[in-house]
Amino acid sequence: MRGRDLINNGLPDELILEILQRLDSKPSRDACSLVCKRWLHLERFSRTTLRIGASFSPDTFVTLLSRRFPHATSIHVDERLSVSLPSPPPLKRKRGSNKSSSSSSSPSSRKRQKVSNKTRSGGENAESCSLTDAGLIALADGFPRIENLSLIWCPNVSSFGLRCLAQKCTSLRSLDLQGCFVGDQGLAAVGEFCKQLEELNLRFCEGLTDVGVIELVIGCAKSLKSIGVAASAKVTDLSLEAVGSHCKLLEVLFLDSECIHDKGVVAVVKGCRRLKSLKLQCVNVTDAAFSVVGEFCVSLERLALYSFQQFTDMGMMFIGKGCKNLKDLTLSDCYFVNCTGLEAIARGCKELTRIEINGCHNIGTRGLEAVGKSCPRLTELALLYCQRIGNSALYQIGKGCKSLETLHLVDCAGIGDSAMCSIAKGCRNLKKLHIRRCYEIGNKGVIAIGKNCKSLTELSLRFCDKVGDVALVAVGKGCSFLQQLNVSGCHQIGDVGISAIAKGCPQLTHLDISVLQNIGDMSLSELGEGCPMLKDLVLSHCHNVTDNGLNHLVNRCKLLETCHMVYCPGITSAGVATVVSSCSHIKKVLIEKCKVSERTIRRAGSIISYLCLIIWRHKFGWDLKMCKSKCCKNIVIQNLYHICSQLLIFVQKTLSLTTLNHQILYALATSLLSFVSGTRALERSQKGDEEGSLDRNDMATKPLQTVFPTAPSTRGLCL
Known part of the structure; x- marks a missing residue:
């Protein structure tokens, strides 16, 4: 009978909740929540895991999420990941409206417009994209029964917020503080209140010392099973001795430090007899x-x-x-x-x-x-x-x-x-074969794989110059279960090989054919016919691919989610628009900015990532500039400092390098760190921060002085 849903009305809430809890993927749960208002209401009680990326106001998000999903027990906040929020559609003006009427819009519309402008700005204020103590307190109030918490690269979280969290979330079992500048007081509070803590990750927590670690170890001695410590210069063998004395149930230990010696490792090994996993990067052991x-x-x-x-x-x-x-x-x-x-x-x-x-x-x-x-x-x-x-x-x-x-x-x-x-x-029984830059491997070896390894699901042959179409023909005939293929840089592969894959591997979901100059529209047309399950496509630097081939592909591959097509001169703005409009599941398109029309930006601006060109000039006469796209803003600034720091540590450790190479690496890392420091300082000066441009988030100067107290001179160095 129209207007009535007999099946939905006959299902009790308990049964629907049981069904929703058995859904593993987030898209499936999201789809179920859109069935009706009743399912939307019930789905909020079945959601137990939440993931939050870098957004314009994570503190506000935490509060809103606590109201929407009160039963969540696992929360992951990772500020390395950027989140593009969809902007609300423009408000339609009524016929006969003028500027005066639009200016006197309702408060709610002005509020939406304000949020939209803030979102489209791409995170101009870096501080607003970071979780603070206020957000941590809101998290503790909204999710008191939380068991698993990850705070990855949240630099504005301090010991105060961590202590407030520990006091209310006493059921915490797993805590990840990677890259957080918390101190000993916060860690000691975790040991005092969270007696059920089993897993602890303290990688890149530079504010910690032995005092805080020892306090936590003593407090969680009866439950702690996993500890990870990395790049914490003030955590020494004393902490490991405490672990060996108190944590008898420890099973997993990860250490990455130059301050750890034989004494600390021996103490843990003798005291923790249940140790099952040991990961060490300690040059003094x-x-x-x-x-x-x-x-x-x-x-x-x-x-x-x-x-x-x-x-x-x-x-x-x-x-x-x-x-x-x-x-x-x-x-x-x-x-x-x-x-x-x-x-x-x-x-x-x-x-x-x-x-x-x-x-x-x-x-x-x-x-x-x-x-x-x-x-x-x-x-x-x-x-x-x-x-x-x-x-x-x-x-x-x-x-x-x-x-x-x-x-x-x-x-x-x-x-x-x-x-x-x-x-x-x-x-x-080989299922996954990944080969990169093994120049002696050619057609003969890959043909043997295609004939004998019928269960192969992943094949990667990156930059294997001797592999050609003949090899892919054998793979297409013999490996019908192939799901992922990467042949980037295999210059002998052309349309014949890719067409054979398209005809023989219908389950293909990921394909990387970048830097193949012999690939044309025929390959894309065959892929559209034979691989309808294709989700990820990388065809950058394919000069013979045009909009025509792309059109044939997207007309059949309706499940396409990501498409990378930079440096493809045959692809124009029309091709980009075709991909965006034809693929309803598309999530990311990587393309040059000049090939994206204004209409495409309005239609799908949140899924388009632009090619970022970095021009470098520091001591050698280069200009170092960063594209203002969201991709650069949210990713480069957050991760560049860590990458450069690791580069400096690498230079320090590899003393066997020649003097010239040593100076080159040091100069590159120094330039990048200076750029990150200057960018952050500029953002703070625009905001009016009175505390100065270099604080715990801008520690670019300190590592240079500690890692290289007598840095080699780069004067007169030519690249």
């Missing part, structure tokens, strides 16, 4: 600490070591002898570990399922052959920048590791087609 790890950490399952300068094969032998349950091993930039150490791990840790070797230049073929012989349960292998590993190593992997499902190869000059043929014939 030596083999002596790992001798204790091998003796006491019998339950260790995951070990990740980064940039160790005093870790050798002796430490690897201790681990292989004692950590029999090890399943996941990561070695990154451990220059003093060679094949002997990897052999010891392979012989002792036969339960290994994942191995990643990144930049360990002394590990060669012999070490990886031992893995193939002794680790039959290996499912994932990643080899990055391993120049000494040859084809025979992967031959042994293919022979002994039949369960291998994921293989990553980056800049491995010694690996070629014969190695890939061995993997293809031996590892027929």
Whole structure:
């Protein structure tokens, strides 16, 4: 009967709530909330997870969200992510209205116009885009039963706000304070009131010292299971000694600090016998600490070591002898570990399922052959920048590791087609293959993959110059379950190869064909016919693609969400408008600003990201300017300081670089940091901040003085 919904009326609220709680994806929940007012009302009680990005007023958002979703228990605030709020449509003027009538609009319309203008400004005031103590207090008042809280890169949150939160949210189990400038008092309050805290992340919390960490450890000793500390110069071995003495249930430990030595690591290892995951980036930790790890950490399952300068094969032998349950091993930039150490791990840790070797230049073929012989349960292998590993190593992997499902190869000059043929014939369950800049791998190896690995879902062949259309034809015929393909930089691939993929891989959702000069409109037309599930498309630097091919694609690929097409001279503003108007699910379009018409901006301005060109001039005669688009404003300013700081630390650690390279890296990082500092200072001066342009958010000068007390001179340096 028209006007009546018998099914909806017959369902009780409890059953609808049960259905809504079983929906995993946010789009599905959003769609259900639009069914009717009743479902909209019930959906607010089923939503348990909220994510907030950088917006014009996160404090206000927190208050509004607490009213809309009172049962939320997990809240994630990440100010590295920009959120583009849709602006309200322009108000239609009545016939006969004039300027005087429009000026005397209602207060509500003026308020909407004010908010709209503020949103479209792209975040001119950086402070208003950051969560403050007021927002944290509102969060505590609105979500007293919160269990998981992430405050990532929220620089305006202080100890006062954290203390207010801890007093009211006593059920907190997970707390992430990455990049927050909180002090010891706030952390001590968490230890005093949040007795159920299990997970704590303190990465890049520069305001903390041993005092605050020790207070928290003592307060949460009976519940704490995971701790992460990174780039906190005032957190030393004293904190780790407290962890070892009190946190008997600790299972996960992540440390990235130059202030940690053997003493602190040994204290944790001896006191926390349940340790399962250990991730360390501590240049002052030596083999002596790992001798204790091998003796006491019998339950260790995951070990990740980064940039160790005093870790050798002796430490690897201790681990292989004692950590029999090890399943996941990561070695990154451990220059003093060679094949002997990897052999010891392979012989002792036969339960290994994942191995990643990144930049360990002394590990060669012999070490990886031992893995193939002794680790039959290996499912994932990643080899990055391993120049000494040859084809025979992967031959042994293919022979002994039949369960291998994921293989990553980056800049491995010694690996070629014969190695890939061995993997293809031996590892027929391979699902993910990612290869980048392995110039000896060509058509023969990829053809073998296409013929033997029928379950392949992800294939990436970035900048493999010897791979051509013949290889993709084999993949299209044999890998019908392929979902993601990246062939950017493979210059021999043209329309024939992409057309074969389009005909043989109907489940394709992600495709990157950037920097392919032989790709034209025929490929896009075939993709439109054969890949209706395509969601992400990257075709930047494809000079032969035009609006015509793009039109054929979007007419069939209605699920398209992202499209990158910069430096495509054949694509005009008409093509951009076609993408925006034809794809109802489109979320992001990356294009040059000159190719976006005013009409397209009005229609879909929130989903368009413009190409950002940075022109640099500091000490070398360049001009450093930033585009005023929302993309730059929200992303570059928030992340540039962290990137430059890491670059400075890298320069300090890599003392083996030549003097010229050392000066170049230092000059680049110094210029970027100066730019960030100047930009922030300009914003504060425009706002009228009386506290000065450099405070806890603008610490560009301090790292330069501490990391490089005697910085090399860049005078006369030419690039």
